[in-house]
Amino acid sequence: MSAAxxxxxxxxxxxxxxxxxxxxxxxxxxxxxxVGEALDSEVCSIYLLREGMLELFxxxxxKQEAVHVTRMALGxxxxxxxxxxxxxxxxxxxxxxxxxxxxxxxxxxxFHSFAGVPIVYxxxxxxxxxxxxxxxxxxxxxxxxxLQTTAMVLSELIANTGLIDEEEALGLxxxxxxxxxxxxxxxxxxxxxxxxxxxxxxxxxxQVVAEDVEVERQRVYRAFDRMRDQIDTMAQQAEFGAGGxxxxxxxxxxxxxxxxxxxxxxxxxIDSGLTAExxxxxxxxxxxxxxxEIDDPLLADRMHDLEDLSNRLLRIVSGxxxxxASKGLPRDTILIAKNLGPAELLEYDRRKLKGVILEExxxxxxxxxxxxxxxxxxxGRVRGLRGMVxxxxxxxxxxxxxxxxxxxxxxxxxxxxxxxxxxxxxLASYAELRDVEPFTRDGTxxxxxxxxxxRDDISSLNLVGADGIGLFRTEFQxxxxxxxxxxxxxxxxxxxxxxxxxxxPVVFRTVDIGGDKAVPYLASEYAEQxxxxxxxxxxxxxxxxxxxxxxxxxxxxLEAAGGRPLNVMFPMVAEPWxxxxxxxxFDEQLDYMRDRKKMLPETIRYGVMLEVPALAEVxxxxxxxxxxMSIGTNDLTxxxxxxxxxxxxxxxxxxxxxxxxxxxxxxxxxxxxGQPIDLGVCGEMGGRRLEALALLGVGIRRLSITxxxxxxxxxxxxxxDLAEIEAAMDEWLVxxxxxLREAIADWAQAKGIDTQ
Ligand code: PEP
Ligand code: MG
Numbered sequence: 001m002s003a004a005x006x007x008x009x010x011x012x013x014x015x016x017x018x019x020x021x022x023x024x025x026x027x028x029x030x031x032x033x034x035v036g037e038a039l040d041s042e043v044c045s046i047y048l049l050r051e052g053m054l055e056l057f058x059x060x061x062x063k064q065e066a067v068h069v070t071r072m073a074l075g076x077x078x079x080x081x082x083x084x085x086x087x088x089x090x091x092x093x094x095x096x097x098x099x100x101x102x103x104x105x106x107x108x109x110x111f112h113s114f115a116g117v118p119i120v121y122x123x124x125x126x127x128x129x130x131x132x133x134x135x136x137x138x139x140x141x142x143x144x145x146x147l148q149t150t151a152m153v154l155s156e157l158i159a160n161t162g163l164i165d166e167e168e169a170l171g172l173x174x175x176x177x178x179x180x181x182x183x184x185x186x187x188x189x190x191x192x193x194x195x196x197x198x199x200x201x202x203x204x205x206x207q208v209v210a211e212d213v214e215v216e217r218q219r220v221y222r223a224f225d226r227m228r229d230q231i232d233t234m235a236q237q238a239e240f241g242a243g244g245x246x247x248x249x250x251x252x253x254x255x256x257x258x259x260x261x262x263x264x265x266x267x268x269x270i271d272s273g274l275t276a277e278x279x280x281x282x283x284x285x286x287x288x289x290x291x292x293e294i295d296d297p298l299l300a301d302r303m304h305d306l307e308d309l310s311n312r313l314l315r316i317v318s319g320x321x322x323x324x325a326s327k328g329l330p331r332d333t334i335l336i337a338k339n340l341g342p343a344e345l346l347e348y349d350r351r352k353l354k355g356v357i358l359e360e361x362x363x364x365x366x367x368x369x370x371x372x373x374x375x376x377x378x379x380g381r382v383r384g385l386r387g388m389v390x391x392x393x394x395x396x397x398x399x400x401x402x403x404x405x406x407x408x409x410x411x412x413x414x415x416x417x418x419x420x421x422x423x424x425x426x427l428a429s430y431a432e433l434r435d436v437e438p439f440t441r442d443g444t445x446x447x448x449x450x451x452x453x454x455r456d457d458i459s460s461l462n463l464v465g466a467d468g469i470g471l472f473r474t475e476f477q478x479x480x481x482x483x484x485x486x487x488x489x490x491x492x493x494x495x496x497x498x499x500x501x502x503x504x505p506v507v508f509r510t511v512d513i514g515g516d517k518a519v520p521y522l523a524s525e526y527a528e529q530x531x532x533x534x535x536x537x538x539x540x541x542x543x544x545x546x547x548x549x550x551x552x553x554x555x556x557x558l559e560a561a562g563g564r565p566l567n568v569m570f571p572m573v574a575e576p577w578x579x580x581x582x583x584x585x586f587d588e589q590l591d592y593m594r595d596r597k598k599m600l601p602e603t604i605r606y607g608v609m610l611e612v613p614a615l616a617e618v619x620x621x622x623x624x625x626x627x628x629m630s631i632g633t634n635d636l637t638x639x640x641x642x643x644x645x646x647x648x649x650x651x652x653x654x655x656x657x658x659x660x661x662x663x664x665x666x667x668x669x670x671x672x673x674g675q676p677i678d679l680g681v682c683g684e685m686g687g688r689r690l691e692a693l694a695l696l697g698v699g700i701r702r703l704s705i706t707x708x709x710x711x712x713x714x715x716x717x718x719x720x721d722l723a724e725i726e727a728a729m730d731e732w733l734v735x736x737x738x739x740l741r742e743a744i745a746d747w748a749q750a751k752g753i754d755t756q
Contacts (some may be wrong), residue, residue: 010039011149012273014150025058031154039139042134044129045130045131050071070106086118090144094111111134112133116128116131117151126164148285149282152281153208159206179405180388182389182405184404185363187363188375188376191423192396195332204320210275210278217276220263287306325348326347329352332354333353333355334395335356339359339648340358344367345370347480355395357380357395357397358378359383360380362648365645366516381652390406393406427711430715434462436714448466449470452497453476455493457707458497468506469501469704471569471682473509475512490553505567507567508569510582511549522546540572550582554586558586558601562600570607576622607626607630607678611631613640628680633683636664636683637654655740658740662694662729669700679701680702681703688709689716690748693720697728698729716753716754
């Protein structure tokens with residue numbers, strides 16, 4: 001019988017066994033017979049994990065007395081090596097392999113050749129399927145594939161019959177594999193531990209053997225069509241239009257998506273009797289195996305692309321298209337993703353989401369801002385992330401140090417616990433600062449307010465002792481909602497926020513949608529036209545022109561503030577007339593309410609965000625119109641440096657502590673001095689101690705920052721003498737040192753100011 005015919009025969013028979021009424025052990029006994037016979041092997045054995053050991057569960061050819069007696073540890077002998085490394089062995093002479101171990105009770109001394117494949121369940125090896133021959137020979141590829149296919153069927157059997165203890169298997173294989181340490185860029189500081197969950201979960205394959213080959217063939221054809229459509233659509237979308245990294249990735253995707261060889265191999269696997277899902281996985285396994293033998297980092301990158309695409313195809317064909325959020329998180333979780341949108345992050349249960357690790361990401365990407373607001377630590381820019389962490393791995397995330405460890409050793413866990421305790425102590429010391437007013441050493445009261453955007457954030461206000469909410473990002477409500485929030489819902493939220501804030505001020509920023517804050521139900525209106533969404537039709541531009549959006553929000557805010565003060569801030573104002581037009585929308589609504597004798601706000605203060613550099617050139621025209629101005633350093637920086645804040649390649653290129661930014665900010669401070677407006681900073685920059693020190697140095701006296709930074713920044717403020725830092729800053733900005741960041745840090749250290 002040819003090897004291919006043998007493979008087909010195995011599947012046909014396996015199909016019968018799986019459908020039979022035999023109990024699990026009976027099925028295993030049949031499987032070893034079927035495989036042994038088809039491959040003409042004297043021996044075929046199945047080992048499965050039990051109580052931490054690989055136990056011989058069924059065999060043809062070895063002594064039957066050895067069944068449920070022969071046991072080996074992971075990593076021990078050839079079988080243990082297969083399971084530990086999740087790798088296939090194909091040896092003409094088993095004894096020549098350094099890991100070979102002889103077990104007398106099995107009577108295997110007379111066999112020479114050996115081939116074995118891991119049985120993988122939930123991405124972990126929970127056993128091995130081996131064949132042995134009397135004569136020394138290497139097995140053909142198609143025989144190895146037949147073994148791998150059988151191993152897939154066995155994993156289906158395991159899933160359905162509870163042959164192994166699932167919890168134990170996950171725990172043991174985890175403990176028995178090496179820890180993997182990852183390094184990245186701290187995007188949101190903090191410590192967290194939990195179980196790794198992929199944002200895009202791997203598809204679980206429920207059925208391996210096909211009922212009807214033709215049906216499977218059709219399913220895979222349709223899936224290929226849909227996948228190619230998706231890739232083509234991606235190509236037409238703006239984010240891919242501009243060349244560069246996206247373009248390269250896309251070209252690779254296209255190449256794979258239309259690769260004849262790939263679809264042919266999947267079809268061949270279907271011909272041999274597999275379901276579409278199993279066929280895709282089968283081909284992927286083979287590619288993975290081949291790639292492992294080639295040590296080339298460039299190829300490894302391409303491999304990820306193919307893996308991505310293969311998963312996409314699997315998701316389409318199986319209909320399992322939801323993210324991990326839609327399935328719900330099992331327990332404390334560290335989320336793993338290439339990248340995420342802010343709306344996607346907000347879909348997760350905040351009580352269980354403990355940390356996020358991204359392959360991409362940057363400090364001011366909105367997903368990171370949202371995570372910061374949720375106090376969820378984020379580590380970004382981890383290369384090769386998805387190759388190092390598996391679903392279900394225990395992960396320790398130390399975003400303070402910029403590292404994460406998957407499958408940590410016991411000693412690491414203990415060290416981590418100790419650091420955790422230390423951090424908690426530090427946090428507790430910030431809590432003590434709650435009622436302490438932040439005066440500098442020379443007696444100036446600094447306003448430390450907080451940024452918010454979700455209903456739950458409001459509770460932080462009194463918890464951290466902020467002076468108010470300096471930026472309420474109203475668009476977060478739009479991001480978490482499946483449809484455009486109705487006016488009544490908006491009113492309710494704004495009212496609740498004001499109720500909770502009591503006498504403390506709240507600055508409501510009108511919707512800032514667009515850019516990297518994608519709102520699915522509006523996306524078709526802006527995403528497709530904009531080649532450069534950060535500079536495109538977003539924020540006030542969109543809110544004004546999209547009929548009714550700003551109008552509805554104005555009414556909601558005015559009604560919510562009935563009888564009390566209201567602060568309204570417009571984002572992305574570039575020219576004074578934009579402010580006038582936006583304010584006119586509020587005036588119109590006020591007139592309407594006045595006519596209907598509705599309760600109006602006690603007072604209304606209007607302000608703008610300074611994010612577009614052009615506005616800085618017309619301060620004289622802007623200031624008379626407004627009561628306050630808040631500098632949005634996140635957007636301002638991206639426009640000053642012409643560097644997309646969400647582009648991971650630029651994430652580390654420019655520094656907030658650069659002469660360009662600090663001179664710009666100082667000029668703004670000077671331009672508003674003595675004028676009747678409040679000036680502050682509400683970008684992420686203000687929440688970092690060293691940056692906050694620099695901001696004080698250029699004359700900023702009001703900060704609005706992420707809640708978890710309020711304590712640390714208050715503590716910083718109390719250590720600073722304003723005259724000293726201002727004098728030092730003046731010198732630095734006249735003759736900037738080689739590295740301004742270093743100079744400020746050294747200066748702070750010499751003064752005994754803790755900027756960590
Ligand atoms: C900013 O741009 O600095 C800002 C605070 O607004 P956002 O981050 O929401 O764009
Ligand atoms: Mg902004």
